[in-house]
Amino acid sequence: MTDQVLAQTVDEDVLAGRGVWATVRRRVLFWLPLGVLVVLVLMAVFPQLFTSTDPRACDISASARPSSPGHPFGEDLQGCDIYANVVHGARASLSVGLVCTLIALVIAVLVGTIAGYVGGWADSVLARLTDVFLGFPFLLGAIVVLNSLGKRSVLSVSLVLAVFSWPTLARMVRTTVRATRDAEYVQAAKAMGFPIRRILTHYVLPNAIGPVLAVATLTVGGVIVAESTLTFLGLGLRAPSISWGLQLATAQSRFQQAPHTLIYPGIFLAATVLSLITLGDVLRDAVNPKGRS
Amino acid sequence: MSDQVLSFEDLTVDFEVGGTTHRAVDKVSFGVQPGEVLAVVGESGSGKSVTALAALGLLPSNASVGGRISFGGDDVLSMSRSELTTLRGRRIAMIFQDPVGALDPVFTIGAQLVEMIRTHQPALSRGEARERALELLRMVEIPETRFKYYPHQLSGGQCQRVMIAIAVACDPELLIADEPTTALDVTVQQEVLDVLLAMRSKISGSIMIITHDMGVVADVADRVVVMRKGAVVETAEVHELFDHPTQPYTQALLDAVPRGGLRAEAPADSASDTAPALSIEDLVVEYRGRRGRTVRAVDHVDLVLNPGEITGLVGESGSGKSTIGKSVLGLAPITSGEVRVAGQALTKASSADVRQTRARIGVVFQNPAGSLNPRATIGQSIGEPLAVHRGVRGTELRGRVEELLDSVELPRAWAGRYPHELSGGQRQRVSIARAISLDPDLLIADEPTSALDVSVQATVLELLRSIQDRLHFACLFISHDLAVVDQVCDRVAVMSQGRLIEQGDRESVLRDPQDAYTVRLLAAAPVPDPREQARRRGIRLAG
Numbered sequence: 001m002t003d004q005v006l007a008q009t010v011d012e013d014v015l016a017g018r019g020v021w022a023t024v025r026r027r028v029l030f031w032l033p034l035g036v037l038v039v040l041v042l043m044a045v046f047p048q049l050f051t052s053t054d055p056r057a058c059d060i061s062a063s064a065r066p067s068s069p070g071h072p073f074g075e076d077l078q079g080c081d082i083y084a085n086v087v088h089g090a091r092a093s094l095s096v097g098l099v100c101t102l103i104a105l106v107i108a109v110l111v112g113t114i115a116g117y118v119g120g121w122a123d124s125v126l127a128r129l130t131d132v133f134l135g136f137p138f139l140l141g142a143i144v145v146l147n148s149l150g151k152r153s154v155l156s157v158s159l160v161l162a163v164f165s166w167p168t169l170a171r172m173v174r175t176t177v178r179a180t181r182d183a184e185y186v187q188a189a190k191a192m193g194f195p196i197r198r199i200l201t202h203y204v205l206p207n208a209i210g211p212v213l214a215v216a217t218l219t220v221g222g223v224i225v226a227e228s229t230l231t232f233l234g235l236g237l238r239a240p241s242i243s244w245g246l247q248l249a250t251a252q253s254r255f256q257q258a259p260h261t262l263i264y265p266g267i268f269l270a271a272t273v274l275s276l277i278t279l280g281d282v283l284r285d286a287v288n289p290k291g292r293s
Numbered sequence: 294m295s296d297q298v299l300s301f302e303d304l305t306v307d308f309e310v311g312g313t314t315h316r317a318v319d320k321v322s323f324g325v326q327p328g329e330v331l332a333v334v335g336e337s338g339s340g341k342s343v344t345a346l347a348a349l350g351l352l353p354s355n356a357s358v359g360g361r362i363s364f365g366g367d368d369v370l371s372m373s374r375s376e377l378t379t380l381r382g383r384r385i386a387m388i389f390q391d392p393v394g395a396l397d398p399v400f401t402i403g404a405q406l407v408e409m410i411r412t413h414q415p416a417l418s419r420g421e422a423r424e425r426a427l428e429l430l431r432m433v434e435i436p437e438t439r440f441k442y443y444p445h446q447l448s449g450g451q452c453q454r455v456m457i458a459i460a461v462a463c464d465p466e467l468l469i470a471d472e473p474t475t476a477l478d479v480t481v482q483q484e485v486l487d488v489l490l491a492m493r494s495k496i497s498g499s500i501m502i503i504t505h506d507m508g509v510v511a512d513v514a515d516r517v518v519v520m521r522k523g524a525v526v527e528t529a530e531v532h533e534l535f536d537h538p539t540q541p542y543t544q545a546l547l548d549a550v551p552r553g554g555l556r557a558e559a560p561a562d563s564a565s566d567t568a569p570a571l572s573i574e575d576l577v578v579e580y581r582g583r584r585g586r587t588v589r590a591v592d593h594v595d596l597v598l599n600p601g602e603i604t605g606l607v608g609e610s611g612s613g614k615s616t617i618g619k620s621v622l623g624l625a626p627i628t629s630g631e632v633r634v635a636g637q638a639l640t641k642a643s644s645a646d647v648r649q650t651r652a653r654i655g656v657v658f659q660n661p662a663g664s665l666n667p668r669a670t671i672g673q674s675i676g677e678p679l680a681v682h683r684g685v686r687g688t689e690l691r692g693r694v695e696e697l698l699d700s701v702e703l704p705r706a707w708a709g710r711y712p713h714e715l716s717g718g719q720r721q722r723v724s725i726a727r728a729i730s731l732d733p734d735l736l737i738a739d740e741p742t743s744a745l746d747v748s749v750q751a752t753v754l755e756l757l758r759s760i761q762d763r764l765h766f767a768c769l770f771i772s773h774d775l776a777v778v779d780q781v782c783d784r785v786a787v788m789s790q791g792r793l794i795e796q797g798d799r800e801s802v803l804r805d806p807q808d809a810y811t812v813r814l815l816a817a818a819p820v821p822d823p824r825e826q827a828r829r830r831g832i833r834l835a836g
Contacts (some may be wrong), residue, residue, distance in 0.1 A: 190624040191737075192678050192727075193651030200676075206668045272617035289711035290666060 023286045030282045033216040033275035035147050040272055044091040055242055064258035073264040076247065077254060082264050085242055089265065092243035095154050095273070096161070096227045097220040103162035104169055105216050109205075111166070112173025112212075117181055117204060127174070130167040138164045138226075139233070146235045155234055172215060176208035183207070210284050217280035221273030246268050298467050298499045299348060299385075300324035303360035306343050306352065306523075317343045318627060320360070325467060330493060330500045332514035334507065334533075334546070336746035339716075340523035341503045345469050349385055350377045365466065383413045386460035390472040392452035396444040402455045403440035406430070406462060416690040429458040432495060433488050447817045450481035454488055468492065470502045474509065478773065480608035484512055484737050487833070488794075505746065507550045508819025510533060510824040519543050531823045549751040550821045551776040568636035570735045570767030571598040571621065576630035578616050590616040592791035593630070595792045600734065601765040605782035605799070607775060607814070610672040613791040618737045621769070622656060623647065635734050652682040655728030655766070657757075659740035661720035665712040672708025674818050678730045697726040718749035722756065729760060736761075736768040742777060754781055776816045779803055787811050 024030045043050055058080035067074040073082035115126035145160050146152060180186060181204060189199045228245025230236030237243055244265045251261035306318040318340040325331045335341045346352050348362055350369060362369040362383065372380065380533045381387075389395045397405060406426035411417060417425065427437050432456040453473060460468055470489065474482035493500055504510060508578055510517055510531070513612035517534045519526045521540070525618055527540045538544045556715055578591040587734055591613040598604050608614040623639070632639045634650050642650065658664035665674050679685040685693060695705045702721040712720055721741060728736055741757065742750040758781055761768055772778050778799075785803060786796035787810070795808040806812045819826060 023561075184658055184660055185666045187624060188656060188658055188664045188724075189665070189666070191624060191654075191656045193623075193648045194677070194681050195648075198681060203666055207666075222800070287668075289670075290713050 017221065019174065020283075020286045024282060027282055029278055033282075034244075035277040036271055036275040039278065040090055040094060043087050044094045047088045047091065050087045051081075051084045053081045053084040055080060055088045057081075059195075064254065066258075066260050074258075074260045076261045077250060077258070082247075082261060083132075085247055086244065086265055086268050089242045089244045089247060090268070092154060092237055092241055093224050093227070093269070096158050096237075096243070096245075097224040097235060097272070099155065100158035100161040100223045101216055101220045103158060104166040104219065106211075107162070107166040108169035108173050108212070109209075112170040113177050113200065113205065115170070115206075115267075116174040117175030117200065119181075122226060123174070126170075130170050133164065133167040136164075139229075142230055143235060144234070146230070152235075152237060154237070157227060157230065158223075161226055161230075165219055165223065165226075168218060169212060169219070171214050176211055177204055180204050180208045210293065213280055213284060214277075217276040218273070220276050221269065224269055224272070294437075296327065297324035298327055299362070299501070301344065301348070301360070301362055304344065304347060304362060305359040306340070306347055307357045307359075308353075309357070311353045317356075317523055318347070321520070321523070321525050323518050323525060323528055325499045325501050326516075328493070328497065329515045330490070330502060331516050331518065332510045333501065333503045333518045333520060334505065334510055335520035335545075336505060336748060338518040338522070341520050342471055343830070344520070345387075345471055345501065345503055348469065349381050349387060351381075351661075374730060382409070382465075383463050384465055385467045385469060386463070386465040388456050388460050388468065388470040388473050390475050392449055392456045392476070393444060395456055396452055398444055398723065401441050401443055402447070403442075405453070406459055408815055409462045425462070426458075429462055430455075432461075432492070433458045434484075446462035448481070449477050450485055453477065453485050457485070457488055457492060461492050461498075463497070464496050466498045468496070468498060468500045470500065472504055473502065475504070475506070479775075479819075480609065480813060481510075482635075483817045483819075483833075484684060487830075489513065498512050501526065506819070507747070507821035508826075511821050511823040512819045512830070514554070514823075519546065534822055537823065545748060547821060550749040551747075551754070551774070551780040567600060569597045570600045570602075570635055573597070573617065573621070574631045574633070574634045576617065576620065576632060577628045578613070578620050579627075579628040589791055590625075591620070594788075594791075594793045596786060596793065596796070598767045598769060600767050602784060603768040603770055603782045604784045604786060605787050606769060606788060607773065607778050608788035609773060609814075611649050611790070612788040614773075614788045615739055617741050617788075618769060618771050621735075621737060621776065622654065623651065652678070652731055653734045655731065655733035655736040656734065657721070657724045657728050657741045659739040659746050661717050661724055662712065662744075664724055665720060665727075667712055670709050670711055671715070674712075675708075675723060675726045675730055678727060682731060693730070693798050697730055700729070700760065701726040708764050716749075717745050718753055719747060721749075721753050725753075725757060725760065729764060729766075732764065733766050736766050738768060739771045740773065741770075743772065750777070757781065757816045775803065775815060776820075780810070787814065 047130050059075070060079045062075045062079040063141045064077050065071070065075045065079070071081050071083065073086065075087070076082050076085065103290070111126050111130070115123045141164060145163070146156070149156050186199060189203050219222055224245055225248070227236050227243065228249045231243065231246045231249055237246065247265040248262060251265070255262050302322050303325070304318055304321045305316065306315050307314045321344055333341045333344065339560055343352070347358055348364070348369060350372065352358065358370055364380065369380070396402065403426055406429060407419070407422045410422045410425050427440065429528070430437060435451060435454055435458070439447065447455065467502050473489065474485050477485060486509065489500065502509070502513060514531045516528070517531050518528045519540070521542050526542045527534065527538065529539070534543065535547070536606065538547060573594055573596040576591055576594045576712060577589065579587045579589050581587055594617060595616070596604070606614045606617065616625050620627050621634065627640055634654060637646065637650050639650065665671070669677070672694050675697050676685070676690045679690060679693055694708055698705050698708060703719060703722055703726070712723070715723065738757070742753050745753060754777065770778065770782055784797065785799050787794050787802065789809065795802055795806065795811050802811065803815065806815060816829065
């Protein structure tokens with residue numbers, strides 16, 4: 001019924017220029033988060049553009065002072081300028097969030113697609129493997145791995161976080177791939193004798209990846225916070241490094257006395273995650289032909 | 294007017310979809326008289342189901358209703374929620390299309406019947422309700438021993454009969470049946486329709502049956518309402534309608550019903566020294582079922598298709614007809630036996646050879662919505678086999694795609710559209726274009742028109758036939774519809790329970806069937822002629 005209604009409303013004029021870009025270009029919800037993300041990336045790459053204050057130049061006598069001239073966001077417990085810290089922290093937080101999600105996504109898509117598409121024993125083996133990682137306590141694992149690594153950089157922390165966040169994504173990939181595997185258009189592609197690689201890249205993955213990408217954008221936020229948990233335990237990026245997670249971790253114990261130390265980094269984290277989610281949503285709709293026009 | 298059980302006066306229903314309103318029902322007026330069977334016919338989107346749902350107040354929340362619906366003198370549209378609840382089930386009962394989905398899978402059918410009876414007649418004790426439930430099961434010809442069965446233990450036809458029993462449990466004044474037999478096989482459809490008609494005398498109520506099938510209309514209806522695009526086209530007594538349709542649309546609808554015999558006799562095949570396009574030798578297909586049991590879907594089948602010949606493979610659901618198609622396409626495991634496509638054996642060939650062979654087989658699936666990649670434009674879908682198997686690229690590919698669109702009578706400019714922007718019939722044309730893109734020796738069409746409306750079906754079949762005339766491929770046409778097979782095929786093979794029980798020329802199989810099952814199948818398929826249906830029913834009930 002609704003199918004027909006929709007089919008009727010599509011006329012010739014809609015056909016002109018409605019690629020992904022043409023659809024996306026007209027939407028405020030595309031430009032707004034993109035703008036926010038561009039600013040954040042600039043912040044990560046060239047922090048000097050945004051502040052000339054040294055985030056490490058601290059005045060202990062100004063501990064936890066609320067916003068004042070020269071220190072728009074106030075100062076934290078050590079008396080360091082929060083604004084400068086937030087700006088300089090963008091690099092570590094964004095790179096940990098994005099790098100970790102990317103690694104997790106790649107592993108998840110590989111494992112999930114094999115498990116979902118091939119099925120049978122491959123599915124059983126990979127599903128058990130996923131269970132093992134899910135069942136392993138995250139903190140214990142992180143402590144063991146990070147302690148034995150010794151040196152901690154953005155990459156090693158991302159890697160450790162990715163190792164523990166891919167299984168959830170992989171399960172989702174597996175489920176959606178299984179659902180599309182049995183779809184008639186996939187059967188049709190098999191019947192026409194297309195090679196497996198083509199079936200996977202043209203038929204299965206484009207139709208299965210949507211929900212996974214949505215969850216992946218959420219993961220970015222989760223990872224940035226998880227990094228702060230590690231840092232709080234002294235396992236993440238070490239104290240001389242600056243990250244939003246680190247600031248949140250130190251601020252949370254004194255939240256009632258000095259709320260601004262938590263709120264400002266929190267706003268930046270929320271803005272990042274929200275922008276990523278919105279952008280992901282808009283792009284997902286645009287890539288799906290049914291969401292266009 | 295007032296003696297009508299249910300009457301619609303100027304009923305309009307508007308749906309709001311994504312900001313725009315769409316009129317599904319437009320000023321519809323008709324009534325159901327006491328004791329009659331009224332059939333509402335129309336193609337999909339004609340508003341027939343929406344009209345029925347409006348009578349029960351079951352429309353979704355984005356619908357707005359205008360006009361008047363009165364049931365036994367009460368205005369349904371102004372009823373409160375609790376008044377509607379007593380109306381539903383008690384005075385108007387409804388049977389839906391999918392019987393297995395309409396029954397609750399976790400309760401026995403007996404418990405569901407008893408619950409229905411006790412909800413509407415709380416005065417009855419548990420024992421009395423049980424008695425009544427057993428009586429109802431007897432009425433729909435289900436053995437009392439099935440009282441404790443769960444829905445999944447019954448067949449589709451039995452489930453639908455249980456649904457009828459539940460529906461008539463409270464002696465409703467009106468029974469609305471929305472496509473009650475569409476999901477069922479023809480032989481089962483006949484049993485269900487028999488039970489449904491028997492109910493009319495037992496509940497002394499009226500029946501409103503909604504269907505798209507002119508054969509069913511001819512079989513059961515007293516009066517017919519023909520709907521199109523939300524409006525009533527014609528209302529007439531059934532003989533009147535079939536003999537002298539006054540509206541061109543009704544005439545077109547009747548003409549579109551496949552009647553068979555339209556295809557000319559196949560030219561006597563000149564020397565069959567060429568290898569058959571498809572030969573299936575002693576094919577067995579077994580699936581591993583639950584708990585290690587093997588299910589034999591295809592049981593020692595031999596079938597040969599000569600080049601340029603359309604062979605219809607007929608059978609009811611579960612007969613293994615689709616499995617044969619799938620095993621040729623490599624989508625079903627071949628347990629034993631051999632499938633040869635143009636002489637090339639599939640089981641012994643290397644995987645490269647199999648790929649080569651598959652490129653020479655075109656496929657058209659049943660569900661045109663599902664068999665096209667939703668992420669690809671129809672141009673991409675049509676051109677894909679050419680690009681993958683022949684390496685055609687660029688302008689040449691675009692030219693070929695346009696030619697193919699021409700050949701299935703779709704505008705060239707549509708290459709940029711996506712499948713969801715096309716109607717069912719148009720999508721099926723795209724599937725056909727894709728199937729013939731490699732100029733195949735063999736086309737496998739698995740129920741290509743059963744998801745389509747009759748008038749669309751007629752045009753798609755016409756197209757398929759004209760393309761086959763031009764390209765002379767062999768075609769395995771899998772269908773449950775004997776009339777369709779009669780219309781397009783040269784040879785017919787009948788399957789039942791995995792076995793091929795009869796095959797031969799169309800004329801000999803369909804006009805002079807030898808096997809008892811074929812005879813039964815032919816007799817069960819309703820024809821759009823009320824007198825013929827009445828005659829058959831008389832014979833059946835007497836015998």
